[in-house]
Amino acid sequence: MTARTQLPLRPYDVVLIGGGIMSATLAVLLKHLEPSWTIAVYERLPEVGAEASAAFNNSGTGHAGLCELDYTSENPDGSVDIEPAVALNEQFQLTRQLLASLVESEVLRDPSTFINPVPHLTLARGKTEVDFLRRRHETLSAHHLFANMRFSDDPTVIGEWAPLLTAGRDESEPIAATCDITGSDIDFGELTGQLFHWLRWRDVEIHRNCEVRGLRRNNDGTWQLRVDWRTDNDRLTRKVDARFVFAGAGGWALKILQKAGLPEAHGYGLFPVSGRFLRCDNPEVVAAHTAKVYGRGPAGAPSISMPHLDTRVVHGERALLFGPFPGANPRFLKRGSLFDAPAALRPDNVAPMLAMLKQNRELAWLLFSQMFATRKKKLAALREFVPEARAEDWTLISAGQRAQIVKPDDQGGGVLEFGTEVVAARDGSIAAVLGATPGASTAPVIMLEVLERCFPRYAALWEPRLRALMPTLGHSLARDARLARQTMAATAATLRLEGRVVG
Ligand SMILES: Cc1cc2nc3c(=O)[nH]c(=O)nc-3n(C[C@H](O)[C@H](O)[C@H](O)COP(=O)(O)OP(=O)(O)OC[C@H]3O[C@@H](n4cnc5c(N)ncnc54)[C@H](O)[C@@H]3O)c2cc1C
Structure with missing residues (x-):
């Protein structure tokens, strides 16, 4: 293999680093907003959508705050704070609107190829959890965005919703669920994949096997990227200029920002969390369960690692996933490097990283010890959900990596955050997404923030074009019950989510 260097070809209006759901969403929005802009995507792997966005690298939950306990919490007076769940649901309604618009304009194919109706359940076990779930349901279901949520503490009813949860369960244990x-x-x-397929036909260049290895500012304020370009028998380094760069590089986004020397990224670090799923393909077991069931994780476990039992519909086939089981692993991407974590340490983020580790000793220990948790232990965790689970039906698979954000705090220390954050240059010429939760489900809202912060002078021009894709943009669905009901009904009809449960 030879290595050659090629000089810049032409400056692109936009270069996207990474071919995951974030870059795909941003590129589709930009193509609708400014069809004449030149856009190129560089993906280091042979395929797009093969890292965290790949079907079995994540849980595929359309996060809408329906079942995830970490979006509701108990106030000191015993009431339940549902604000985070409401905010997440509103964000997911925009995702549904964008997907529905893209289906209507035939950017996306038959909705069942990528989205399917699967009820979201929360399972509570023991008196205290049952009591909280009841109060959570009372508060949530009074809000129009959650009006469809049902509660039951009757095992017969729960068994009708999800038979695997109740079959063989000890009847003396109080349980409850919402559905x-x-x-x-x-x-x-x-x-x-479908978004990139459409983009390719709209003259967006999608280069695979191309890794962005470096970037620097040109004198005119544009960026020059150094791309390592591999073919079967050749390898060359190409220099590419861009007016705007988006690092949709998943766990490697921080690396890009550090290479760019962006002051806005100073002090940021990442805390990688690996994951494993138990997967079941036995048609009999799979057919007996159509739901995503979330519960509480073990004490000290990160909220992102609460175990859940998920129906997955991938390429028309159904499977069950249980997990993710978190673990320690220094890679920032599944196909990253063992040196990712040490190489990301810089003088500006060492103190925040050390402070974060000190504050999260229990979590670090839990992740480390989980690496040695046997298959037997994982099956025991599964049997808390599926009491009659048989070992031979379940196989362990590796999930994607999550790189959680570590940020400097006001006291010179560091905090671990479980959300997603857009980091952008002050002049808006480069932006990246860090963090992984709620992630893919809210990609459109995250990309709207990128547009707002990096292209403020286009805001007035783009607003009507964005409204054509997401009609309720700028309106609060949390406050406008009529609009919320109308919108939810419309997107459910287009995406074929209502009244149809796969199976
Ligand atoms: C275990 C797990 C469970 C999850 N569950 C859910 C869920 O249920 N629901 C949900 O909404 N979200 C979930 N997520 C989060 C979701 O998967 C991510 O938020 C989302 O996929 C991130 O998309 P992305 O485009 O930022 O990154 P990715 O999909 O990771 O894509 C980044 C791409 O950039 C490429 N790349 C990196 N560096 C370079 C470079 N220098 N040059 C060229 N290419 C580069 C990578 O190869 C990769 O293809 C989960 C994540 C994990 C790990």
Whole structure:
């Protein structure tokens, strides 16, 4: 293999680093907003959508705050704070609107190829959890965005919603569940692939096997990227200029920002969390369960690692996933490097990283010890959900990596955050997404923030074009019950999410 260097070809209006759901979403929005802009995507792997966005690298939950306990919390007076769940649901309604618009304009194919209705359940075990779930349901279901949510502490009813949960369960243990039939399962890998397929036909250059290795500012304020370009028998380094760069590089986004020397990224670090799923393909077991069931994780476990039992619909086939089981692994991407974590240490983020580790000793220990948790232990965790689970039906698979954000705090220390954050240059010429939760489900809202912060002078021009894709943009669905009901009904009809449960 030879290595050659080529000089810049032409400056692109936009270069996207990474071919995951974030870059795909941003590129589709930009193509609708400014069809004449030149856009290129560089992806280091042979395929797009093959890292965290790939179907079995994530759980495929269309996060809408219906079942995830970490979006609701108990106030000191015993009331339940549902604001984070409401905010997430509103964001997911925009995702549904964008997907529905793209289906209507035939950017996306038959919705069942990437999104399917799968009820979202929350399972509570023991008196304290049952009591909280009841109060959570009372507060949530009084809000129009959650009006479809049902509660039951009757094992017969719960068994009708999800038979695997109750079969063989000790009857002396109090249990309860909520069920919301408006939940969904999304194959983000397929969605990413379909979006890139459309983009390719709109003159967006999609270069695979191309890794961005470096970037620097040109004198005119544009960026020059150094791309390592591999073919079967050749390898060359190409220099590419861009007016705007988006690092949709998943766990490697921080690396890009550090290479760019962006002051806005100073002090940021990442805390990688690996994951494993138990996967079941036995048609009999798979057919007995159509739901995503979330519960509480073990004490000290990160909220992102609460175990859940998920129906997955991927390429028309159904499977069950249980997990993710978190673990320690220094890679920032599944196909990253063992040196990712040490190489990301810089004088500006060492103090925040050390402070974060000190504050999260229990979590670090839990992740480390989980690496040695046997298959037997994982099956025991599964049997808390599926008491009659048989070992031979379940196989362990590796999930994607999550790189959680570590940020400097006001006291010179560091905090671990479980959300997603857009980091952008002050002049808007480069931006990146860090963090992984709620992630793919809210990609459109995250990309709207990128547009707002990096292209403020286009805001007035783009607003009507964005409204054509997401009609309720700028309106609060949390406050406008009529608009919320209308919109949810419309997107459910287009995406074929209502009244149809796969199976
Ligand atoms: C275990 C797990 C469970 C999850 N569950 C859910 C869920 O249920 N629902 C949900 O909404 N979200 C979930 N997520 C989060 C979701 O998967 C991510 O938020 C989302 O896929 C991130 O998309 P992305 O485009 O930023 O990154 P990715 O999909 O990781 O794509 C980044 C791409 O950039 C490429 N790349 C990196 N560096 C370079 C470079 N220098 N040059 C060229 N290419 C580069 C990578 O190869 C990769 O293809 C989960 C994540 C994990 C790990």
